[in-house]
Amino acid sequence: MTDGIVERSRPRDRILETARDMFHKHGIKGVGVDAITEAAGTNKMTLYRHFESKDELIVECLRANAAKAGAMWDAFDAEFPGDKLAQLHAWVRKAAAMLNADGRGCDMANAAAELTEPDHPARLVIKELKEAQRERLVTLCRDAGIGQAELLADTLSLLLEGARVSVQTVGSEGPSTQFVRMAEGLIASFRGAAAG
Amino acid sequence: MTDGIVERSRPRDRILETARDMFHKHGIKGVGVDAITEAAGTNKMTLYRHFESKDELIVECLRANAAKAGAMWDAFDAEFPGDKLAQLHAWVRKAAAMLNADGRGCDMANAAAELTEPDHPARLVIKELKEAQRERLVTLCRDAGIGQAELLADTLSLLLEGARVSVQTVGSEGPSTQFVRMAEGLIASFRGAAAG
DNA sequence: CTAGGGTGTTACCGGTCTGTAACTTCCAGA
DNA sequence: TCTGGAAGTTACAGACCGGTAACACCCTAG
Numbered sequence: 070m071t072d073g074i075v076e077r078s079r080p081r082d083r084i085l086e087t088a089r090d091m092f093h094k095h096g097i098k099g100v101g102v103d104a105i106t107e108a109a110g111t112n113k114m115t116l117y118r119h120f121e122s123k124d125e126l127i128v129e130c131l132r133a134n135a136a137k138a139g140a141m142w143d144a145f146d147a148e149f150p151g152d153k154l155a156q157l158h159a160w161v162r163k164a165a166a167m168l169n170a171d172g173r174g175c176d177m178a179n180a181a182a183e184l185t186e187p188d189h190p191a192r193l194v195i196k197e198l199k200e201a202q203r204e205r206l207v208t209l210c211r212d213a214g215i216g217q218a219e220l221l222a223d224t225l226s227l228l229l230e231g232a233r234v235s236v237q238t239v240g241s242e243g244p245s246t247q248f249v250r251m252a253e254g255l256i257a258s259f260r261g262a263a264a265g
Numbered sequence: 266m267t268d269g270i271v272e273r274s275r276p277r278d279r280i281l282e283t284a285r286d287m288f289h290k291h292g293i294k295g296v297g298v299d300a301i302t303e304a305a306g307t308n309k310m311t312l313y314r315h316f317e318s319k320d321e322l323i324v325e326c327l328r329a330n331a332a333k334a335g336a337m338w339d340a341f342d343a344e345f346p347g348d349k350l351a352q353l354h355a356w357v358r359k360a361a362a363m364l365n366a367d368g369r370g371c372d373m374a375n376a377a378a379e380l381t382e383p384d385h386p387a388r389l390v391i392k393e394l395k396e397a398q399r400e401r402l403v404t405l406c407r408d409a410g411i412g413q414a415e416l417l418a419d420t421l422s423l424l425l426e427g428a429r430v431s432v433q434t435v436g437s438e439g440p441s442t443q444f445v446r447m448a449e450g451l452i453a454s455f456r457g458a459a460a461g
Numbered sequence: 462c463t464a465g466g467g468t469g470t471t472a473c474c475g476g477t478c479t480g481t482a483a484c485t486t487c488c489a490g491a
Numbered sequence: 492t493c494t495g496g497a498a499g500t501t502a503c504a505g506a507c508c509g510g511t512a513a514c515a516c517c518c519t520a521g
Contacts, residue, residue: 080498095381098294101478113480115498123479178430179378182370185291199434223440224447227427234374234426238395244419251420258454276468297508308469309510319509 081119083109089130093176097127097183127180127191134176135198142205153213160209161252164229168248169241174233202226214260221259225252277315279305285326289372293323293379323376323387330372331394338401349409356405357448360425364444365437370429398422410456417455421448 087109091100102123106116120126141163149155173179177195184191203226210225211218229252232245283305287296298319302312316322337359345351369375373391380387399422406421407414425448428441 096294096379098292098379099381102480103478112499114482114500117480118497173381174378175430178434181430181433182375182378183292183294185295185369196435199431200439203435203440220443220446223443224424226440227431227444227447228420228423229427230430231423231425231427234371234377234430235395235423237377238374239392239399243396244399244422247416247419248423250416251423298510299508310470310512311468313510314467 080109080111080115083111084116084119084126085129085133088126089133089176092127092130092180093173097180102126124190127184128194131177131180131191131194131198135201138202153209157209157213157256158253160206161225161249161256164232164252165249168232168236168245172236172241174237175230178230178233210259215256216262217259221255224255228252228255276305276307276311280307280312280315280322281325281329284322285329285372288323288326288376289369293376298322320386323380324390327373327376327387327390327394331397334398349405353405353409353452354449356402357421357445357452360428360448361445364428364432364441368432368436370433371426374426374429406455411452412458413455417451420451424448424451 084105088100088105091105091108102113102116105126106113116126120129145156145159145163149159177199180191181195186192203222206226207219207222210222215221228248232248235243235245280301284296284301287301287304298309298312301322302309312322316325341352341355341359345355373395376387377391382388399418402422403415403418406418411417424444428444431439431441
């Protein structure tokens, strides 16, 4: 009974939240709409009144995930207003904390692995949301005064993405344990280099 | 008609090869055993005479993948016998080449994303095969005379793993384009540091 | 030539999947 | 109190899934 989340709220919200949780835990193709609606304390007809298909529900879940990630960034800015470097270090800490939180990787990456049809509606939003996240990290690095901001941001992105899949494949005791060390080393190294 | 591979060979081999190809392209849950056997030019009964279940077929495919990867390592050793550093650079080049080969990431990582049941037979072999690959890369780094061989190997692993999912999510024009640059920079940096 | 094992064929089982139809119930707002 | 829309219920369609049974075939080893 781990998939609860049946607090009283509007059915659409319950369905969205439950679907996010279950997609994350069991994968997209591993969860049927019946299971979602049951866990959300409602029924299939209500789901199809709010979402025209399972695919649209998937897309909506991905967007909701991105919104939550965006809120995380805003929290960094609120916690260290103006101090971009502190925000970057906060990003590293937060990323590492989420690594050990659960053994499931990034929902977008997992969705991309599952939804292989090249024209699946989810693929477009995955790409656009990932690009937005990259842009945000690049901007943070640049505003933190780092010279090769793009390269650092991309390296950190790949490291984190890799750490997530590593946790998923070999567990949290594998290479991902070194993520903070790698990331901090990189930031220090890039800070040491000449700024543009 | 992209899923062919119906050359005349023993049915078991055809099934295994076809399944590897189709799992890679369409994901595990995206391919049914009927589709595999049809593409392999045989039928479902023959499949179940050679594999006791789809899960066992999946495991066998993963092992075959690992064997192919192992052959790649042997090729490095044959091409640059004794020169471990050259083999490491060859590894980087090969990894980068495979990145742009197709937009699908690592089969093991994809399988781990799809097969969420914690006791799925595939999860065990994924972990053991990934750990073997890590061991091999660590050994190569160590034999190349790098001091912090484990840290370099783990960093390179995460970078590659991350690059693979990046290709899968935003395409080959994203952060993964910088993979070689990142990897070579890391190797140079680790070589510059003091050796144990 | 014959026997037997590997293979192919067809049909089927029970279950699950997404998605829909038709109808009832409930509840809030006028 | 009445009404209209949102939500719940039941049943179903049509497809696909993994897996099995029973039987016909073919080809090679003896």
